Amino acid sequence: MPYIGFATPVGGTGDNYDTGLRIGTLLGWHLNRQLSMNVEFTLDFLNPKGVSSEVSDIASDFSFSPLLHLPLRYGPLELIVGPKIGFFEETISYTINGDSYNDSYSGLMFGVNAGLLVGMGSVAIGGLFSYTGRHYSSGCETIDYVGNGCTYASGTFHTVSFNGVILF
Secondary structure (H helix, E strand, O other), X not given: OEEEEEEEEEOOHXXXXXXXXXXXXXXXXXXXXXXXXXXXXXXXXXXXXXXXXXXXXXXXXXXXXXXXXXXXXXXXXXXXXXXXXXXXXXXXXXXXXXXXEEXXXXXXXXXXXXXXXXXXXXXXXXXXXXXXXXXXXXXXXXEOOEEEEEEOOOOEEEEXXXXXXXXX
């Protein structure tokens, strides 16, 4: 089930970001009509506020994301909902006074997916709402391709997103 949409950071750290692009996919199989087991791959192109266009901030998530599929009584509608848990890696690249900086962060991610699908023959289309929390556990900085070391990083970055989806 590929998806494309937008992600908006929320909470205290979200004050420093605008809405950014999100793309990803859920890959899996149905155990039965109501339950599917999936892995999810997501790329969030985060959009820091008030910085030059030379900044790139990309978070990639890999998670286990089972879904409960609940057919609705009215027409070919299906509600999907389920948790997600996994790992993330965030890479930030920027330039200040001619020096190139590359920061990388990683840690655990968690969240929930919920959506509504409309069956159209052998496919379904719809919308997927997601909440994602990324809990940082490590961070590294490189200046002009020379590593400055890695440290423990702390904090959680929260995003909510809405995506258009196609279920094959």
